[in-house]
Amino acid sequence: MFAYVGNGQYCYANSTSMLLDSIGEQVSASLIEVLTGVGLGAVWFEEDNMIFFSNGIPHLGVSKALDILGFTYNERSGMDEVGMMDQLSAELKDHPILIGPLDMGFLSYMPNHHDLHGCDHYVLAFGLEDGWLRLHDPAGYPFAKLPVRDLVQASKTNRLQYRFYPSDLVYHYWTSPMRLRQRTSNEIYHEAVLYFREVYLDADHIALKQGWKTGGDAFTALQQHLKGEKIDPGLQGHLTHFAFPVGARRALNYSEFFQPGNARLSELKLMQSEMFGHCHSLAVRGDWHALGEAVRCLGELELQFRERLFDDGQESRAY
Known part of the structure; x- marks a missing residue:
């Protein structure tokens, strides 16, 4: 067997890899993807006639992958958008933020975002200026800009198709990773x-x-x-x-x-x-x-x- 090298829809793994790179830690997205546990098992949602070849929940998996790798980090969730942007703005002054899950239907820098409502996504944000969030999107959009009003809508999980997600999150993100110990x-x-x-x-x-x-x-x-x-x-x-x-x-x-x-x-x-x-x-x-x-x-x-x-x-x- 030899390795596959190429693009893939590893949004949370790629974004986590970028977050770790911001502190000088190089961890491959392929390893992070595995350690999230996403991609194990399968689930059929009868009400949607839809299957996902995974039982893992990505936002929980990201935290677990960081734990297994020996990192500490700050993780924030909210169920009320009041104060959300003030909190993000304060965080972004000091360090990048891994944000997700996001509803791709509201990521307006994507040419086909209108066709992607309900699909979950993760990005690395690194700045906020004049009502725009600056970010790297691992789906092929470096230095993208997203209007804050679209971010507020994208951050809500109540429309996501993957029903293992909680439906009441208004925002969720990670920041400030730090290596606690070197794992073998x-x-x-x-x-x-x-x-x-x-x-x-x-x-x-x-x-x-x-x-x-x-x-x-x-x-x-x-x-x-x-x-x-x-x-x-x-x-x-x-x-x-x-x-x-x-x-x-x-x-x-x-x-x-x-x-x-x-x-x-x-x-x-x-x-x-x-x-x-x-x-x-x-x-x-x-x-x-x-x-x-x-x-x-x-x-x-x-x-x-x-x-x-x-x-x-x-x-x-x-x-």
């Missing part, structure tokens, strides 16, 4: 594995209360939906532009992460990555019957991966 690769690996198990268990608990389908049930729900061969354009666009390609990249990064510590977990994630890529090709062609079978295979791989991850007797060795 072995420590990072073992803390991450424990956290990955928590991601699955927490998602199971939330999904049970909400009536959502996770894991193998989520893949089965998508497979059954594809059998109808009347695919909503929203689902098709989600699968072809985001879910399948980013699923392939995430699984490949997980494979690379597990390779030194557990060869079987690494192998399963590599197989998943290849299958996500295959699914993407089938979805672009509109071959729904073949895609349904490929999704079934993805579900089987997911069940095998989870079982292996929770196996107390699994092979595990230090880096």
Whole structure:
């Protein structure tokens, strides 16, 4: 196996990497992405006929990744926009801020932002002047400017499609990271594995209360939906532009992460990555019957991966 190098929709991981770089710490976005636990599992939202190949919650995952890497940081959340801009303005005088989740439909510097309502995003802000927020957007917009009025709307989570997010946040950000200790690769690996198990268990608990389908049930729900061969354009666009390609990249990064510590977990994630890529090709062609079978295979791989991850007797060795 050799590395994939290229662009990918790793907005929170790339923004976190930029935040750490601001204090002279170089941590790859690929490692941060894995340590967030995002990309593990799957969830099917019946009310939307929508699947996400993840049980992780990005804003919680960013904090956990920083913890695992040995950093302290300041994290702020609010459910009232009163005083929000005064607080951000004071913070930005001293250091950059990682802001998110944001609703991409209100990021007006993006040419197609009107088509992106409900999609979550993260950026690194570094200045505020004359009613404009200055920022680096890892989706391809360095030194972008966003009107403050749009930031206020973008910061609200009540319209986001990924229902694991709390619906009542008005803003959320991180700032002032500082290295508390230098973690060894072995420590990072073992803390991450424990956290990955928590991601699955927490998602199971939330999904049970909400009536959502996770894991193998989520893949089965998508497979059954594809059998109808009347695919909503929203689902098709989600699968072809985001879910399948980013699923392939995430699984490949997980494979690379597990390779030194557990060869079987690494192998399963590599197989998943290849299958996500295959699914993407089938979805672009509109071959729904073949895609349904490929999704079934993805579900089987997911069940095998989870079982292996929770196996107390699994092979595990230090880096």
